[in-house]
Amino acid sequence: MSTTVSPAPGAASRPGGRSARVRAAVHRAVKELVADEAGEPPTIPVIAARAGVHATTVYRRWGTVAELLADVATSRFSGDIVVPDTGSLRGDLERYAHDLAKDLSDPDTLALVRATIGTGGEQGAAACRGERQRQLEAILEREQARGEQPPTLEHATDAVLAPLYYRAVFTDLPLTPEWTRTLVSRLLPG
Amino acid sequence: MSTTVSPAPGAASRPGGRSARVRAAVHRAVKELVADEAGEPPTIPVIAARAGVHATTVYRRWGTVAELLADVATSRFSGDIVVPDTGSLRGDLERYAHDLAKDLSDPDTLALVRATIGTGGEQGAAACRGERQRQLEAILEREQARGEQPPTLEHATDAVLAPLYYRAVFTDLPLTPEWTRTLVSRLLPG
Numbered sequence: 001m002s003t004t005v006s007p008a009p010g011a012a013s014r015p016g017g018r019s020a021r022v023r024a025a026v027h028r029a030v031k032e033l034v035a036d037e038a039g040e041p042p043t044i045p046v047i048a049a050r051a052g053v054h055a056t057t058v059y060r061r062w063g064t065v066a067e068l069l070a071d072v073a074t075s076r077f078s079g080d081i082v083v084p085d086t087g088s089l090r091g092d093l094e095r096y097a098h099d100l101a102k103d104l105s106d107p108d109t110l111a112l113v114r115a116t117i118g119t120g121g122e123q124g125a126a127a128c129r130g131e132r133q134r135q136l137e138a139i140l141e142r143e144q145a146r147g148e149q150p151p152t153l154e155h156a157t158d159a160v161l162a163p164l165y166y167r168a169v170f171t172d173l174p175l176t177p178e179w180t181r182t183l184v185s186r187l188l189p190g
Numbered sequence: 191m192s193t194t195v196s197p198a199p200g201a202a203s204r205p206g207g208r209s210a211r212v213r214a215a216v217h218r219a220v221k222e223l224v225a226d227e228a229g230e231p232p233t234i235p236v237i238a239a240r241a242g243v244h245a246t247t248v249y250r251r252w253g254t255v256a257e258l259l260a261d262v263a264t265s266r267f268s269g270d271i272v273v274p275d276t277g278s279l280r281g282d283l284e285r286y287a288h289d290l291a292k293d294l295s296d297p298d299t300l301a302l303v304r305a306t307i308g309t310g311g312e313q314g315a316a317a318c319r320g321e322r323q324r325q326l327e328a329i330l331e332r333e334q335a336r337g338e339q340p341p342t343l344e345h346a347t348d349a350v351l352a353p354l355y356y357r358a359v360f361t362d363l364p365l366t367p368e369w370t371r372t373l374v375s376r377l378l379p380g
Contacts, residue, residue, distance in 0.1 A: 041231070041308060114315075117359060118231060118308010125304075125360045158373065162356035163348040169307060170315045170355060183348065 025051040026058060030072045034115045035108040041065055041115045066119040070127040073116040076109070077130025089143040089150055093184045096139060097160050100132065101175035104168035113169060132161060151187055159187040215241040216248060220262045224305045225298040231255055231305045256309040260317040263306040266299070267320025279333040279340055283374045286329060287350050290322065291365035294358035303359060322351060341377055349377040 029051035033042040044065060048055040062068035084095035103109055116124040136156055143150040151159070160183050167173050219241035223232040234255060238245040252258040274285035293299055306314040326346055333340040341349070350373050357363050 114307050116308075117304050118306075122362050125362075129360055155376070157356075158353040159349070159376070163352040165356050165360060166347075166352035169359075170319055172312050172315075186345070186349070 022051075022053055022057060022061075025053060026062075026068070027072050027075065030068060031076075031108065031112065034069075034111045041069065041119055044068070064119075066124060069112075069116045069119050070124045073112055073124065073127035074130065076112060077128060077132070083135045083138045085142070089139070089148065090184060090188055092139045092142070093156070093160060093187070094181055096135065097164065097180040097184055098177060100161070100164050101168075101177075101180045104164060105175050110168055117169070133157065136161060156187060159183060212241075212243055212247060212251075215243060216252075216258070217262050217265065220258060221266075221298065221302065224259075224301045231259065231309055234258070254309075256314060259302075259306040259309050260314045263302055263314065263317035264320065266302060267318060267322070273325045273328045275332070279329070279338065280374060280378055282329045282332070283346070283350060283377070284371055286325065287354065287370040287374055288367060290351070290354050291358075291367075291370045294354060295365050300358055307359070323347065326351060346377060349373060 026047060029047050030042065033047060033050060042050075042065070044058050044062075045055045047065075047068070048058045051058075058068065062071060084092045084099070086092050086095055104113070113128050116128055118124075133153075137153050140150040140153055140156060150156075163183055164175060164180070167175055167179075216237060219237050220232065223237060223240060232240075232255070234248050234252075235245045237255075237258070238248045241248075248258070252261060274282045274289070276282050276285055294303070303318050306318055308314075323343075327343050330340040330343055330346060340346075353373055354365060354370070357365055357369075
């Protein structure tokens with residue numbers, strides 16, 4: 001008596017697929033809501049409604065808005081810029097600073113950084129740094145492998161990474177290409 | 191038939207006094223709530239309850255949590271550090287960086303900065319810069335008045351102010367006195 005009905009394709013048979021779709025819908029909803037309203041961060045019921053999922057699903061998976069924003073920021077800021085390889089330290093750093101400036105100049109990205117910092121504490125802050133620090137480290141290590149003496153990671157962070165984040169997040173000054181080149185030339189004089 | 195009762199002293203007779211007390215109570219409530227829960231920013235009803243005032247009073251006076259946080263941050267970050275006057279540019283900058291590092295190392299201050307950045311957009315960001323930029327400018331102008339050629343405000347901001355804010359807000363590294371002196375010595379070599 002095999003009258004059982006097969007599950008609809010893509011439903012129970014592919015939980016990974018559904019899970020990935022929920023994650024994508026929720027991430028998209030967060031990005032849209034954060035970009036729309038520069039102000040209070042969205043609540044989980046509002047995010048769930050926008051994503052077309054149950055609020056309980058969001059609570060079960062992420063717990064809090066802080067966790068959710070950190071997750072969105074992590075996937076936004078990790079792996080989206082490639083480590084430049086121009087053949088010289090100066091060239092690599094100029095490309096790196098230019099790419100990061102461009103990224104942080106995007107109003108939606110900036111809104112996400114601010115919202116994540118606002119709710120996330122250390123976790124959110126780490127999510128916003130993403131892989132920037134690691135990419136900077138890779139650039140400096142490559143220079144070392146060329147037999148040169150690059151600046152320390154701390155110095156490069158203070159001189160290039162920090163001013164980019166500070167200017168983007170705390171001021172309304174533009175992150176111009178001239179200025180990003182100036183940051184690198186102060187780190188590498190001569 | 192003059193049986194009217196005089197208003198209680200300090201009530202209707204001193205609206206400025208009451209207004210100042212409400213402001214102080216609401217500011218205190220915001221600081222406590224933000225310090226308590228590193229996470230979602232408090233809502234206006236929660237703030238009002240903690241301050242012992244009507245939520246409508248808070249809505250009428252500040253409108254949104256973003257406005258309120260920016261107001262709290264403005265009074266927190268303005269006028270609380272005096273421009274140092276040690277007799278030398280290096281001494282002034284070292285004192286300035288040291289004071290700012292100490293301030294940003296306070297967990298409650300940091301929680302307020304993060305919450306304000308999170309809700310406030312440009313306005314909140316400007317509130318968190320407070321008078322820091324102006325104080326830095328005053329230090330550089332004093333050096334110019336001594337007949338010297340100080341670095342530009344942009345350079346000093348990138349080299350000293352930005353790394354302090356970046357490290358405090360985006361990392362969990364300590365803002366040590368050695369490091370703050372290093373920032374100044376990179377700006378003023380030799």
